[in-house]
Amino acid sequence: MAHEELFKGYEQTLPEHILKDIRENLPDKVNKAEVKEILEITQTEFDAALVDAGEAVGIVAAESIGEPGTQMTLNTFHFAGVAEMNVTTGLPRLIEILDASAAPKTPMMEIYLKAPYNKGKDIKKIAHKIKETKLKELISEFSINVLESWIAIVPDKKKLADLDMDIAKIKKLIEKGLKVNVEIDDDKLIIKPKDETLSEMHKIKEKIKGVYVSGLKTINHVLPIKREDEFIIVTAGTKLQDVLELDFVDPIRTTTNDVKEIASVLGIEAARSAIMIEVLKVINSQGLNVDIRHIMLVADIMCVSGLVNGITRYGVVSEKSSVLARASFETPLKHIIAAALSGEEDKLTSVIENVMLNQPIPSGTGLPKLMMKD
Amino acid sequence: MADVYVNSKFVGTVDNAEGFKKQIIEERRKSTLPYLVNVQHNEKEDAIYVETTKGRARRPLLVVREGKPIITDHHMKQLERGELTWSDLVKQGVIEYLDSAEEENALVAFYESELTMDHTHLEISPLDILGLCSSLVPFGDFNQSTRLNAGSKNQKQAIGFYAANYPVRMDMDVNLLETPQVPVVQTMMHKVAEYDKHPSGQNIVVAIMTYKGYNMEDAIILNKGAIDRGLARSFYYRPSTSEELRYTGGLTDEICVPDKDVKGYKSEKDYRFLEDDGIISPECKAKEGDVIIGKTSPPRFLSSMDEYNLTSNTRRESSVALAHGEKGTVDFVLVTENEEGNKLAYVRMRDQRIPEIGDKFTSRHGQKGVIGLILPHTDMPFSASGITPDLLFSPHGVPSRMTIAHLIELVGGKVGALAGRHIDGTTFDGETSDDLRKELLGLGFRENGSETLYNGVTGEQFEAKIFVGSMYYLKLKHMVANKLHSRARGPIQLLTRQPTEGRAKEGGLRLGEMEKDTFVAHGASLLLKERFDSDNTVVPVCESCGMIAVHNDFKNQSYCPVCGENVEINNIELSYAFKLIVDEFRSLGINMKIKLENKY
Numbered sequence: 001m002a003h004e005e006l007f008k009g010y011e012q013t014l015p016e017h018i019l020k021d022i023r024e025n026l027p028d029k030v031n032k033a034e035v036k037e038i039l040e041i042t043q044t045e046f047d048a049a050l051v052d053a054g055e056a057v058g059i060v061a062a063e064s065i066g067e068p069g070t071q072m073t074l075n076t077f078h079f080a081g082v083a084e085m086n087v088t089t090g091l092p093r094l095i096e097i098l099d100a101s102a103a104p105k106t107p108m109m110e111i112y113l114k115a116p117y118n119k120g121k122d123i124k125k126i127a128h129k130i131k132e133t134k135l136k137e138l139i140s141e142f143s144i145n146v147l148e149s150w151i152a153i154v155p156d157k158k159k160l161a162d163l164d165m166d167i168a169k170i171k172k173l174i175e176k177g178l179k180v181n182v183e184i185d186d187d188k189l190i191i192k193p194k195d196e197t198l199s200e201m202h203k204i205k206e207k208i209k210g211v212y213v214s215g216l217k218t219i220n221h222v223l224p225i226k227r228e229d230e231f232i233i234v235t236a237g238t239k240l241q242d243v244l245e246l247d248f249v250d251p252i253r254t255t256t257n258d259v260k261e262i263a264s265v266l267g268i269e270a271a272r273s274a275i276m277i278e279v280l281k282v283i284n285s286q287g288l289n290v291d292i293r294h295i296m297l298v299a300d301i302m303c304v305s306g307l308v309n310g311i312t313r314y315g316v317v318s319e320k321s322s323v324l325a326r327a328s329f330e331t332p333l334k335h336i337i338a339a340a341l342s343g344e345e346d347k348l349t350s351v352i353e354n355v356m357l358n359q360p361i362p363s364g365t366g367l368p369k370l371m372m373k374d
Numbered sequence: 375m376a377d378v379y380v381n382s383k384f385v386g387t388v389d390n391a392e393g394f395k396k397q398i399i400e401e402r403r404k405s406t407l408p409y410l411v412n413v414q415h416n417e418k419e420d421a422i423y424v425e426t427t428k429g430r431a432r433r434p435l436l437v438v439r440e441g442k443p444i445i446t447d448h449h450m451k452q453l454e455r456g457e458l459t460w461s462d463l464v465k466q467g468v469i470e471y472l473d474s475a476e477e478e479n480a481l482v483a484f485y486e487s488e489l490t491m492d493h494t495h496l497e498i499s500p501l502d503i504l505g506l507c508s509s510l511v512p513f514g515d516f517n518q519s520t521r522l523n524a525g526s527k528n529q530k531q532a533i534g535f536y537a538a539n540y541p542v543r544m545d546m547d548v549n550l551l552e553t554p555q556v557p558v559v560q561t562m563m564h565k566v567a568e569y570d571k572h573p574s575g576q577n578i579v580v581a582i583m584t585y586k587g588y589n590m591e592d593a594i595i596l597n598k599g600a601i602d603r604g605l606a607r608s609f610y611y612r613p614s615t616s617e618e619l620r621y622t623g624g625l626t627d628e629i630c631v632p633d634k635d636v637k638g639y640k641s642e643k644d645y646r647f648l649e650d651d652g653i654i655s656p657e658c659k660a661k662e663g664d665v666i667i668g669k670t671s672p673p674r675f676l677s678s679m680d681e682y683n684l685t686s687n688t689r690r691e692s693s694v695a696l697a698h699g700e701k702g703t704v705d706f707v708l709v710t711e712n713e714e715g716n717k718l719a720y721v722r723m724r725d726q727r728i729p730e731i732g733d734k735f736t737s738r739h740g741q742k743g744v745i746g747l748i749l750p751h752t753d754m755p756f757s758a759s760g761i762t763p764d765l766l767f768s769p770h771g772v773p774s775r776m777t778i779a780h781l782i783e784l785v786g787g788k789v790g791a792l793a794g795r796h797i798d799g800t801t802f803d804g805e806t807s808d809d810l811r812k813e814l815l816g817l818g819f820r821e822n823g824s825e826t827l828y829n830g831v832t833g834e835q836f837e838a839k840i841f842v843g844s845m846y847y848l849k850l851k852h853m854v855a856n857k858l859h860s861r862a863r864g865p866i867q868l869l870t871r872q873p874t875e876g877r878a879k880e881g882g883l884r885l886g887e888m889e890k891d892t893f894v895a896h897g898a899s900l901l902l903k904e905r906f907d908s909d910n911t912v913v914p915v916c917e918s919c920g921m922i923a924v925h926n927d928f929k930n931q932s933y934c935p936v937c938g939e940n941v942e943i944n945n946i947e948l949s950y951a952f953k954l955i956v957d958e959f960r961s962l963g964i965n966m967k968i969k970l971e972n973k974y
Contacts (some may be wrong), residue, residue: 051425054897055897056894056896056897057896059891059894059895060895062891063891063892125521209585323516336959336964340959340964340965345969355890355906356949356951356952357904357949358900358903358907358910358948358949358952359900359948360898360900360903361897361902361903363894363897364894364897364898365897365899365902366897366899367897367899
């Protein structure tokens with residue numbers, strides 16, 4: 001590498017990846033003076049791009065996301081054709097992400113596939129493998145004989161074949177799931193419950209309908225779609241861990257919109273970028289434009305503790321050290337009483353409590369302090 | 375077998391439902407059943423609903439039999455001669471009222487020409503679908519429905535001539551237009567409602583053009599010359615009242631000029647308008663602070679010692695004075711008695727309101743706007759014939775709102791003014807714009823209403839032809855004089871020591887949470903502190919216990935109620951609201967201590 005000694009001097013002041021970028025993109029014929037100039041300009045540009053100490057980045061981020069947020073719609077959009085596949089977008093979705101609520105209203109996955117399958121090979125079969133199938137979807141006929149007290153079901157043979165199932169396997173599934181005796185009679189399954197009352201019979205009938213047959217639980221719908229000459233599977237319902245373990249799935253690109261699930265399966269760093277991606281998705285879908293650095297800051301704040309914390313009184317706000325700051329944001333009584341019981345001390349180190357006491361806030365021009373010589 | 379319900383109660387069944395329904399209707403038309411009865415045959419449920427209860431919205435329609443309305447030319451002539459009345463027609467079954475249920479069985483024609491054998495009723499007038507206020511909008515069928523709504527809503531706020539006996543009334547907040555006019559472009563409803571007896575606007579010349587941006591965003595520009603000639607001038611009346619209340623112990627208030635030794639005596643100057651009876655005299659020009667009705671009241675608590683040991687007057691001052699920002703001329707004084715026999719004094723103030731920047735005006739099409747500029751007559755654009763518009767309306771207000779009727783009224787008003795007649799703009803059957811345009815052409819003007827105008831300042835001819843016409847404009851009761859408010863210093867609240875709220879209390883303008891955030895975002899730390907200094911206080915704090923100490927002004931010495939005098943006590947500056955919340959916490963049993971530390 002040419003002029004490496006010049007780069008050495010900048011290792012302390014410029015990030016590694018910027019230096020790497022310069023090294024890789026330097027033209028072959030470049031003299032020492034030119035390299036020096038490039039590095040000097042890069043340094044000034046980098047310094048100018050840095051945020052000044054005491055800059056209220058949090059407030060600016062909040063305003064920058066909040067102001068366009070007022071223009072967002074409250075609609076959820078519906079996919080045409082596919083039954084009940086709709087997506088929460090706009091403000092409700094944004095609130096959902098930032099509050100870090102337990103599960104999204106419309107959980108969704110985008111499953112990418114490995115080489116032969118992503119060109120459409122066995123796509124239907126794969127989709128069926130992922131989708132949770134319950135017995136009711138396979139049954140073509142149902143009958144209850146009250147006198148002899150048995151229930152007969154006739155499974156749809158074509159659907160069975162689609163799933164690589166046969167009547168014997170169904171028998172086993174029912175026996176395992178309900179702990180009842182099942183007999184095979186030609187293409188019928190006869191179930192004889194131990195309790196013969198009519199109401200019990202009906203209960204068992206409902207239970208039979210819900211017997212799990214195949215696929216991943218909680219994934220209710222699958223929709224194979226083509227995206228840029230590649231087949232992917234979009235699902236309603238998520239189960240990240242199990243999907244990633246499937247051998248035909250590309251585990252690197254496959255994602256879910258459930259931030260908490262990502263945090264538990266892939267860890268906090270993945271959750272941080274999931275928050276960023278999901279917030280950005282909402283903002284872009286509304287045709288708004290917010291600088292990604294504001295969203296990065298919010299995602300950072302939500303993830304610093306190692307767990308995903310929502311911007312709520314139970315999440316980020318409860319982490320604040322100041323009693324007055326916490327009390328100023330929802331449920332003041334709770335915080336004041338707790339503080340009084342434990343004799344908490346408020347050092348008045350952040351913004352809001354200083355506004356309350358009418359003191360200069362320690363931010364912006366209020367941050368620098370005088371220091372005496374010696 | 376159809377079930378029959380009378381007023382939603384099941385009473386029995388009937389075999390021939392349709393026949394039964396028809397019979398009831400026939401009986402009603404013959405007046406053997408009261409005209410208030412309505413009947414519906416619900417074919418889906420196979421049920422008959424007969425309703426006689428109150429609270430159903432009903433509307434009148436002409437009865438149609440075999441494709442022809444029962445009403446005849448004979449009826450019409452009788453009506454004209456006054457031999458027949460509306461209720462006669464109802465009795466004869468010519469007109470009947472349907473409720474919403476019976477309407478479901480009816481087929482109503484809009485116009486007589488549309489009648490077929492299937493129709494059961496005919497609309498008396500297509501205008502029937504509109505209410506009183508909406509019918510007052512001319513050419514309403516050319517407006518978007520939302521604009522029709524807005525237009526009729528605006529008319530309710532218009533200043534006009536609300537009652538002929540206004541001089542002897544004591545209504546609150548009255549606005550009266552000085553020279554109201556009857557609209558040139560009218561609807562049928564104007565005649566029906568006798569609008570000429572209580573008009574609320576003026577016919578003015580309007581040009582649709584911009585002028586140096588002073589009519590952006592729905593603003594309008596008014597001609598100073600027109601205002602000087604009396605355009606849209608109005609009076610604002612506001613009565614004040616005071617009562618001589620009686621208290622226990624035979625004490626009463628007294629309406630009089632208060633003595634100088636009365637508690638709370640203002641100053642001699644404030645009472646200067648009062649006559650010997652203690653009431654201001656008519657036609658006095660009073661300003662804020664001037665007393666209108668002088669009154670004294672007996673002392674509030676007889677137990678209060680200092681009111682006993684003085685032998686002189688211990689009465690309180692309780693006069694009525696003009697509040698902050700109010701002014702006016704005394705219009706009318708009334709002295710009377712109320713039901714309890716107490717003396718009652720009324721003083722009605724009058725204030726002339728000449729249009730000024732910020733006053734609100736509207737046409738009858740929901741095109742409301744605020745005056746953005748009052749232009750001298752000499753600077754107004756003018757036409758070859760020397761006409762200057764009274765008002766410049768921005769063309770940007772038209773495309774998105776689609777108030778076509780606004781434009782038609784402009785042409786209609788022009789034709790009416792030139793031909794010297796009223797234009798019929800009744801919704802659904804007014805004069806057509808084609809006819810109006812032809813007539814305008816005949817009167818020697820360009821058919822489309824546009825004219826060549828000249829720049830009032832330079833005299834140059836405008837490149838574009840300007841659409842000029844005459845239309846009815848309304849002055850709305852929202853005037854800046856009643857809303858303008860500002861404050862630098864002023865009254866504060868007793869509890870929090872923060873500025874009061876609202877114009878009436880000369881309040882401050884709140885710098886709220888989000889506004890505060892903008893200061894934080896700019897890092898303007900000390901500026902933010904200064905903005906919130908309104909309730910700043912200096913409080914002595916005891917360094918040993920952290921509680922707020924007491925300062926003795928006589929001895930110029932501070933002491934702590936808990937630790938005594940021999941502790942270090944320092945003064946700190948903080949917001950009074952915080953001191954208050956500390957006290958409130960203390961009252962709840964939470965002792966919040968303040969630990970002091972050197973700032974440097």
